Amino acid sequence: MTSPRVALSAAELDSLSADVLVLGAVSGSDGPVLLGDAPAVEEITAQFATFGFGGKADELLRLPTEDPSFGSVAIIGLGADAGTDAVRNAAASAVRQLAGAESLVLDLGINSVADTVAAFEGATLGAYAFNAFRGKTKDAQKPTAASVTILSPTAVPAEALERVDVLADAVNFVKDLTNTPGAELFPASFAAAAERAAEGLPVTVEVWDEARLSEEGCGGILGVGQGSSRLPRLVKVSYNPAGAAKHLAFVGKGITFDTGGNSMKPADFMLTMHHDMAGAATVLAATIAAARLQLNVRVTAWLCIAENLVSSTSIRPNDVLTMRDGTTVEVLNTDAEGRLVMADGLALASEEYPDAIIDVATLTGAVIVALGRRTAAVMGETGLVTSVVEAGQTAGEAHWPMPLPGELRGLLDSRFADLANLNPSVRDGGSLLAGVFLREFVGKTADGSGTIPWAHLDIAGTGTNNGAAYGVTSTGGTGASVRTLVTVLEDFAG
Incomplete structure (x- = not known):
């Protein structure tokens, strides 16, 4: 283009x-x-x-x-x-x-x-x-x-227009990745795209293949991706400028195609499921933009990439996966796969004790029912949620704070494991229940005094536009929340 x-x-x-x-x-x-x-x-x-x-x-x-x-x-x-x-x-x-x-x-x-x-x-x-x-x-x-x-x-000022050029490149990069069919964009090729995007920048890209994922105990990413012949990847993208006082970690859902696995989606529901990696593309683009803008903040993005396909090796309902942090999860629905790969990413991000973690995922259809297709949901620690919502207002992207009620945690109890990935008998508050699940994998601060500030962005509605273009939003992948995340990084950089 x-x-x-x-x-x-x-x-x-x-x-x-x-x-x-x-x-x-x-x-x-x-x-x-x-x-x-x-x-x-x-x-x-x-x-x-x-x-x-x-x-x-x-x-x-x-x-x-x-x-x-x-x-x-x-x-x-x-x-x-x-x-x-x-x-x-x-x-x-x-x-x-x-x-x-x-x-x-x-x-x-x-x-x-x-x-x-x-x-x-x-x-x-x-x-x-x-x-x-x-x-x-x-x-x-x-x-x-x-x-x-x-x-x-x-x-x-010239720098204001230069910033726009960087943001536009970042948004368009996400759109290109999101619009690419699953036959072309799969875990290994997505990882390669991240490596190309970082060329010439002070950004390091580390790719974990299936062997490394196994060594590191990333059972969520491995489990979701084991049904595909194109095996999963985790990509760590790091920007660490000298003298940066703060560290923000991103975690992105990168399901390059989602059939639902053995809990298979209806045929019509699979249309546009190559867009299910928009979260990972978003955090990748925001990190690259931070480097191009030379923001004085350390950024680490964890891209959790897999194909959720059906085969003789796919995970089954009632299978139990062991996550990076040792939590065992009973899979009651294989179509609730995004939270499984994100669990490993959140655990890994927590191990570096960043000042805050923001995850981005096209996670639940329930969020579309709640907020429509033009507003993203934000859940988590109140101060960070407020920062994201306000950054979105500055960027012209709508985000809305949602609660994570404590009583929902009991709905994720498993008969045999530490946790279940959902509750099949409860359909209410699906996006909130997914957020409660993710919260289980956010770690403690370095001194152990509390939990690392964390915000979860559910962009299932905003990450894709299946209708006609409007405003800055084109048809297909939208690049939603990229400009918001860069604004948050600028706030962190002071």
Whole structure:
């Protein structure tokens, strides 16, 4: 994918030219209201009713123009307000919907550093397209504009725009990995992708194969992956700048394809299950971004990678696995596999006594029932959960705090092992029960005085978009929570 050349300009609109002039509009009570210094305002506004344009978010109206500097005029809706998030989404939506135009000028009426950076970020993210597996139809795909100019009278520090480029690369990297079919992205190739991503950076990548996983007692990852001929991997990605005062550990779920195992999913439910590694891709990308931004914080990411397939060697219901920390787990449903691989990752992360642990996983369908597909759930230690939610607000990504009620722990009692991976007779609060399970594998602080601060992000709803694109969110893998995690790392770096 080729990213557009996005630039800022403080020039007067009448000194610029492009294939399409993009204007913003908010949906006012008396109809859409144009933003910025639009030419021929009355003529444009008069056509809104004719075409039924209301200024809703992602709504785009393209009109002819007599202005010789522009081939046409497009109006992009921002919704009810022109806040920073709306500006970011409108810029992304306009760039994506106007694919085929060679050049764009965006006049969204912005006049602040925050909104200018948001528009720059949106325009950069909106250009994403995944065409790696197109054959005969590849040439028919319209490319996004090669040149996008954003009008803003506000000067923006160069480092702010460089940060946007790093974040966009990180998000697009996650999208590419998530969109790659399971036949192409499997444990070993995912590990190789992590190694390639770290090339030229002060990042070390250590890959544990099945033999090393066995030596280290990682029964969760081994158990989930034993049904596939392409055996599991654990990838440790480390960024450790000199003088870093704090250490944040990430753990990511990397199920490169999930059939459900012997507790097999219905056929329709397997569609998009190559996306079940989005958590591991997210923490990998955030770590690479931290290195590129030279953040003064130590970051260790643990990628727990396996295929959950069906064969004569697959784990069975009632099998007992021994996790890295010695906990034995009775598997009552092989489709609750993500928490099994994450248990090993959380135990390993805890052994290094980081200041905090954040895990990211497309873990439960229950979280989609609870929060829909545009909000991720966050559970864990209150202070860290609050930090993640606030970082998400800054990044324009919705996260919502969820509880981990103590009484749920009893539902995970096993007849014969230390723990069960779920309770098949209880369907209520499934995402919370999964969080309670994961909490069992978060270790103590170095001095033993308490538990390491931990937050669990369930991105089952936000990590994949099976519908039409909207705002900065493309179809397929979304790269959700990457920008939030980088913001958290920046907070840790001080």
